[in-house]
Amino acid sequence: MRAIRLRPVPWHLLFFLGPAVVIYTLFSAWPLLDTLRLSLYTSAGPGQRVFHGLGNFVTLLTDPHWSAAFWNALWNNTKFFLIHLLVQNPIGLLLAALISLPGLRLARTYRTLIFLPTLLSVVIIGFIWQLILSPLWGVSEGLLEAVGLGHLFSAWLGRESTALITLALISVWQFVGIPLMLLYASLIQVPDELIEAAVVEGASSWRIFWQIKFPLILPTLGLVTILTFVGNFNAFELIYAVKGALGGPNFSTDILGTFFYRTFFGYQSQVGSPTMGAAVASMMFFIILCGVMVYLYVIQRRLHRYDV
Amino acid sequence: MRSSIQYALGLALATTMAVSHATTLTIESWRVDDSDLWEDVLIPVFEAEHPDIQVRFSPTSPTEYDSTVNARLQAGTAGDLITCRPFDVSLNLYQEGHLLDLTDMAAMDNFEDFARSAWTTDDGASTFCMPMASVIHGFLYNPEIFAELDLEVPRTEDEFLAVLDTIEQESSYTPLALGTNDQWESNQIVYTNIGPAFWGGEAGRQALLDGSASFTDPEFVAPFEHMARWGEYMGRGYESQTYGDSQNLFSLGRAAIYPTGSWDISYFNQQALFEFDAFPPFRVGDDGQCVISDHTDIGMGINPDSENAEAAKLFLEWLASEGFARLYTNEVTGFFSLSKHEVEVRDPVAAEMINWRQDCDSTIRLNAQIMNRGTPNMEQELWTVGSRVLNGAMTPQEAAERIQNGFSSWYAPQQ
Numbered sequence: 001m002r003a004i005r006l007r008p009v010p011w012h013l014l015f016f017l018g019p020a021v022v023i024y025t026l027f028s029a030w031p032l033l034d035t036l037r038l039s040l041y042t043s044a045g046p047g048q049r050v051f052h053g054l055g056n057f058v059t060l061l062t063d064p065h066w067s068a069a070f071w072n073a074l075w076n077n078t079k080f081f082l083i084h085l086l087v088q089n090p091i092g093l094l095l096a097a098l099i100s101l102p103g104l105r106l107a108r109t110y111r112t113l114i115f116l117p118t119l120l121s122v123v124i125i126g127f128i129w130q131l132i133l134s135p136l137w138g139v140s141e142g143l144l145e146a147v148g149l150g151h152l153f154s155a156w157l158g159r160e161s162t163a164l165i166t167l168a169l170i171s172v173w174q175f176v177g178i179p180l181m182l183l184y185a186s187l188i189q190v191p192d193e194l195i196e197a198a199v200v201e202g203a204s205s206w207r208i209f210w211q212i213k214f215p216l217i218l219p220t221l222g223l224v225t226i227l228t229f230v231g232n233f234n235a236f237e238l239i240y241a242v243k244g245a246l247g248g249p250n251f252s253t254d255i256l257g258t259f260f261y262r263t264f265f266g267y268q269s270q271v272g273s274p275t276m277g278a279a280v281a282s283m284m285f286f287i288i289l290c291g292v293m294v295y296l297y298v299i300q301r302r303l304h305r306y307d308v
Numbered sequence: 309m310r311s312s313i314q315y316a317l318g319l320a321l322a323t324t325m326a327v328s329h330a331t332t333l334t335i336e337s338w339r340v341d342d343s344d345l346w347e348d349v350l351i352p353v354f355e356a357e358h359p360d361i362q363v364r365f366s367p368t369s370p371t372e373y374d375s376t377v378n379a380r381l382q383a384g385t386a387g388d389l390i391t392c393r394p395f396d397v398s399l400n401l402y403q404e405g406h407l408l409d410l411t412d413m414a415a416m417d418n419f420e421d422f423a424r425s426a427w428t429t430d431d432g433a434s435t436f437c438m439p440m441a442s443v444i445h446g447f448l449y450n451p452e453i454f455a456e457l458d459l460e461v462p463r464t465e466d467e468f469l470a471v472l473d474t475i476e477q478e479s480s481y482t483p484l485a486l487g488t489n490d491q492w493e494s495n496q497i498v499y500t501n502i503g504p505a506f507w508g509g510e511a512g513r514q515a516l517l518d519g520s521a522s523f524t525d526p527e528f529v530a531p532f533e534h535m536a537r538w539g540e541y542m543g544r545g546y547e548s549q550t551y552g553d554s555q556n557l558f559s560l561g562r563a564a565i566y567p568t569g570s571w572d573i574s575y576f577n578q579q580a581l582f583e584f585d586a587f588p589p590f591r592v593g594d595d596g597q598c599v600i601s602d603h604t605d606i607g608m609g610i611n612p613d614s615e616n617a618e619a620a621k622l623f624l625e626w627l628a629s630e631g632f633a634r635l636y637t638n639e640v641t642g643f644f645s646l647s648k649h650e651v652e653v654r655d656p657v658a659a660e661m662i663n664w665r666q667d668c669d670s671t672i673r674l675n676a677q678i679m680n681r682g683t684p685n686m687e688q689e690l691w692t693v694g695s696r697v698l699n700g701a702m703t704p705q706e707a708a709e710r711i712q713n714g715f716s717s718w719y720a721p722q723q
Contacts (some may be wrong), residue, residue: 135545
């Protein structure tokens with residue numbers, strides 16, 4: 001005890017933690033709390049705000065004009081996330097497993113090429129894919145015809161039934177490099193002696209992957225899932241770049257990000273409402289918070305890391 | 309060391325003095341397409357007359373303009389001069405205290421009441437933006453394709469559809485250069501372009517406002533019914549065709565008819581590979597009246613937070629002058645000055661369009677005044693249902709009902 005009492009003030013802790021705490025508080029925590037506060041107010045005439053309790057949330061969830069748009073955006077966002085979860089992460093896992101195979105030639109080149117789109121601006125991605133898929137100038141129709149599938153082509157980005165799926169797949173194409181990198185890093189850390197032991201026991205590659213490597217990278221897969229979840233429920237740029245803030249046609253690509261944008265900033269003659277926008281932003285925050293909590297308390301607790 | 313600090317201080321002081329000497333005005337605008345014209349043609353004329361004032365043109369893309377300017381005004385970072393959208397958007401800015409009251413400016417007398425009405429409060433007491441220009445809606449067409457197929461400019465709805473049929477069947481050209489990806493076209497250059505001939509222009513618009521007509525009446529459903537027939541003429545994959553795609557399709561000579569507004573003239577003067585021409589929206593029936601959407605589109609007001617309000621007023625006075633009217637109408641082709649001055653229009657297509665005012669009745673875009681104030685926002689609703697009707701995803705009757713339901717949910721005269 002005496003030793004602790006005599007210990008000098010831990011200035012070094014302050015020195016190392018201070019900048020991060022200050023920056024995080026100033027640019028992240030405080031704006032977040034202020035947004036939550038703003039969502040409890042409403043506009044009362046020019047430039048005046050009055051306390052409104054949970055009124056904005058009640059409007060958002062019960063007023064048919066608001067709630068229909070909100071649930072539509074939430075449902076579209078969920079679909080957007082599920083497509084990422086079911087397409088992006090398995091492909092990322094497959095590619096990571098292939099690239100981490102010992103003796104694969106040009107592994108680094110593949111890795112770099114697959115990761116490259118992640119570094120490009122979403123606006124460029126949106127523009128390129130819009131051109132590729134354009135029925136007027138695009139190459140996709142010709143490519144499909146070349147392999148005898150021309151009849152399958154349609155204006156995918158313009159139809160209510162396909163626009164959201166197409167956009168989600170474009171986003172998958174862009175971001176598949178991230179699960180690839182994380183899972184790859186995790187796969188190459190699997191201790192060699194485990195795999196060697198399994199080989200000696202006569203296990204097939206298939207069995208080695210599913211019964212040895214896969215359980216050991218599960219924590220990383222969980223991390224990738226939660227990163228995908230947070231990223232998708234905050235998504236905005238790609239939809240905005242390709243379809244505009246209305247998420248057309250008929251709001252079939254409207255996700256929470258675009259819905260928030262219209263509510264907060266307004267769009268064309270729709271007048272923006274900072275307080276209502278803050279309410280939508282708070283709902284987004286709560287949704288993401290719930291998802292992350294489920295992950296932390298239900299999934300992550302059950303994951304065990306392999307200790308050598 | 310010391311001398312260098314003194315030097316730096318002196319330099320900073322000198323710079324500040326130089327800056328404070330000349331006033332700089334910043335214009336917020338959505339006319340990205342015209343920024344060269346403002347910087348190279350319009351502004352130099354003003355600066356020559358007022359050497360102590362410098363003007364900077366700072367455009368934002370049209371679909372983002374309203375929200376961006378609103379945010380900048382609230383944050384206090386907006387420019388001195390605000391380009392005004394007509395009616396409710398600017399009215400809302402004025403009521404929020406983000407536009408100066410300009411009622412007392414003498415230059416306001418250079419404009420007719422109808423021009424001022426787009427930027428005047430409902431009670432007529434205050435005007436808050438200097439009117440600048442209107443745009444006229446209609447159709448551009450490719451006369452070479454018309455000559456090749458021996459077509460005449462259509463006068464009535466039946467003739468219009470017959471022309472589309474002929475182009476579709478007897479040539480490989482796309483009859484209509486129009487897409488629904490961006491959605492706004494379906495209202496601003498389709499429904500409110502061809503519609504006034506069905507609902508009788510101003511009379512129909514006023515009937516909606518005073519509650520004696522509704523969107524489900526035949527005259528307001530009919531334009532949707534007409535639009536439902538356009539899908540087969542709009543070319544393959546029009547559902548994902550953007551406004552830019554449509555412009556390219558027409559300027560490359562691959563499409564015959566381009567529904568649009570006069571603002572596109574200057575673009576096609578630069579881009580089109582042929583001499584294009586224009587015809588007005590069709591009449592309904594042989595003895596139907598021709599009605600054009602002659603929309604008061606653009607004005608300019610002053611940011612109350614501006615430190616250069618006096619210079620800004622000088623600029624607005626110049627905007628109201630005959631010199632500006634002539635310059636703007638002829639340099640920014642397709643925007644027709646709203647002032648009372650007689651201005652000769654030199655561009656042949658623009659002159660053709662402004663001549664429609666002789667034979668046709670005029671109205672403004674159907675929903676621009678009052679109807680856009682509520683929730684759900686009618687402008688967005690019209691974009692959505694208009695695109696769905698063009699896409700064949702919604703019947704005309706459903707479209708009309710959805711608009712009417714939204715309208716009557718908040719507008720007392722419709723309840």
